[in-house]
Amino acid sequence: GAGVSQTPSNKVTEKGKYVELRCDPISGHTALYWYRQSLGQGPEFLIYFQGTGAADDSGLPNDRFFAVRPEGSVSTLKIQRTERGDSAVYLCASGFGGGNNEQFFGPGTRLTVL
């Protein structure tokens, strides 16, 4: 079956611009996660959705970052007034969200803010 897909694969933008990153989870997975991975680092948690609601958004760095999952499937991560420090790979993962916590990752979106 299809894995997690993310679009675009690469995004180059200018400082101050707005960007949207999309994630299509594995069909049937109710849990969806966003992580951010900087060069030479492991992924860092941003936000977790169970169904349509954000169950944990404690990893969002500031109020320029926002994510939605209106129908409990596809999710969009939105970044306002981008800064050069936002440059990273943004990873999406999905799972069943139960006790076992297995998470399956997509290929990521590489965001570059010039």
Added chain:
Amino acid sequence: QKEVEQDPGPLSVPEGAIVSLNCTYSNSAFQYFMWYRQYSRKGPELLMYTYSSGNKEDGRFTAQVDKSSKYISLFIRDSQPSDSATYLCAMSTNQAGTALIFGKGTTLSVSS
């Protein structure tokens, strides 16, 4: 001190060698332990998944968890050039849907 510590390497071994990768952690509440493999410019791929202490074997891969020492390991037997990648350890508590906490990753290179 970070919650999860992992030596970034790089680690270089010849083909056929046994590779040992490891992580230490500080949070005694961690119950789920995972190893992900990440090829360059790709997303992390779940390799091994273990709950609590003990060993788990899958083909050439063995994962070990020692909760008393807060130490986890991944062993790769008969390493192949295709095993060249970054290996990330990750762990979480048993709270449903909780975030994974990752190590920095260890870069492994297997030469033929």
